[in-house]
Amino acid sequence: MSRFNADPNPFDEQEEAVNPFSNGSRGPASKARNEYDATVDIPLDTMNVQDSDPKKKQRELASWEADLKRREKEIQRREDAVSKAGVPVDNRNWPPFFPIIHHDIANEIPIHAQRLQYLAFATWLGIVLCLVFNVIAVLVNWIRGGGVKIFLLASIYALSGIPMSYVLWYRPLYRAMRTDSALKFSWFFLLYLLHVGFCIFAAIAPPIVFHGKSLTGILPAVDVISDDLLVGIFYLVGFGLFCLESLLSLWVLQKVYMYFRGHKGDN
Numbered sequence: 001m002s003r004f005n006a007d008p009n010p011f012d013e014q015e016e017a018v019n020p021f022s023n024g025s026r027g028p029a030s031k032a033r034n035e036y037d038a039t040v041d042i043p044l045d046t047m048n049v050q051d052s053d054p055k056k057k058q059r060e061l062a063s064w065e066a067d068l069k070r071r072e073k074e075i076q077r078r079e080d081a082v083s084k085a086g087v088p089v090d091n092r093n094w095p096p097f098f099p100i101i102h103h104d105i106a107n108e109i110p111i112h113a114q115r116l117q118y119l120a121f122a123t124w125l126g127i128v129l130c131l132v133f134n135v136i137a138v139l140v141n142w143i144r145g146g147g148v149k150i151f152l153l154a155s156i157y158a159l160s161g162i163p164m165s166y167v168l169w170y171r172p173l174y175r176a177m178r179t180d181s182a183l184k185f186s187w188f189f190l191l192y193l194l195h196v197g198f199c200i201f202a203a204i205a206p207p208i209v210f211h212g213k214s215l216t217g218i219l220p221a222v223d224v225i226s227d228d229l230l231v232g233i234f235y236l237v238g239f240g241l242f243c244l245e246s247l248l249s250l251w252v253l254q255k256v257y258m259y260f261r262g263h264k265g266d267n
Contacts, residue, residue: 002192101166103174114176117257119252124170126245127195130202131158133241137216137234144228146213155212161198169195173256185260189253196249202243 094103109117138146138154169191176184201209205217213220216238225232 072121109174109177113259116252117177118256119175119248119255120170123245123249123252124165126241126248127165127199128162128201128246130238130241131161134158134202134216134238137231137238138214140234141180141213141228141231143222144231146224146231150212150214153211157214165195173235180263185256189257192253192256193248196253199242199246199249203239203246205239 031093038183056060092099092102103121105114105117105121135151135154138151142148142151169188172184172191173188175181176188201214201217203217205213205220207219213224213235216235218239219233221232221239224235
């Protein structure tokens with residue numbers, strides 16, 4: 001029995017070799033453990049790059065914003081230069097329901113000249129009203145037996161006179177007020193005198209130049225009122241409108257001339 005107890009256990013070394021709880025440093029299990037316990041080095045440069053990305057994006061955003069502001073200032077500078085040169089920015093905004101012209105007195109005309117510009121605008125609307133009502137009155141005359149020729153002529157007066165009055169004298173005055181251009185003021189005075197002359201002529205409507213009763217002046221009104229009272233009333237109203245337009249236009253012409261002389265005198 002003692003012999004068997006003295007003999008070493010043939011499995012002792014093998015158990016020690018594979019025992020995972022052994023304190024020894026030798027053996028394949030110990031080597032495997034040492035391999036898995038190795039420290040993994042993470043480069044710090046990668047973390048620094050990631051930390052610097054937000055700052056880089058912020059710098060790029062600031063640069064983009066500065067470039068945008070520079071472009072906005074450049075556009076504004078060009079618009080100011082165009083405005084001073086007297087070239088209007090072509091954005092149609094009047095009338096609001098169907099814009100056909102550019103008109104913005106409150107923002108483009110100097111404050112001290114806005115009231116006068118509104119008065120001039122009233123005279124342009126006045127000639128529009130006169131010519132449109134002239135077509136209506138002559139239409140009534142045609143329906144009552146006056147003939148189609150005078151109606152066609154009245155339509156031509158309206159279709160040509162309304163845009164021509166805007167282009168020839170109202171728009172030059174608008175630009176003259178905005179840019180303080182003496183040349184545009186001179187152009188306005190010349191053509192506005194023709195406008196006043198036409199209004200006075202239409203209020204009288206002598207049977208020369210314009211055919212027959214195609215204008216609702218006092219002479220055609222007196223002529224037709226004896227034949228047809230209704231047509232005569234329409235012609236008398238047209239005569240009154242042309243008279244009011246003539247008086248208002250003369251007043252605006254005087255006011256604009258005084259403004260031009262006083263403004264240039266101050267300069």
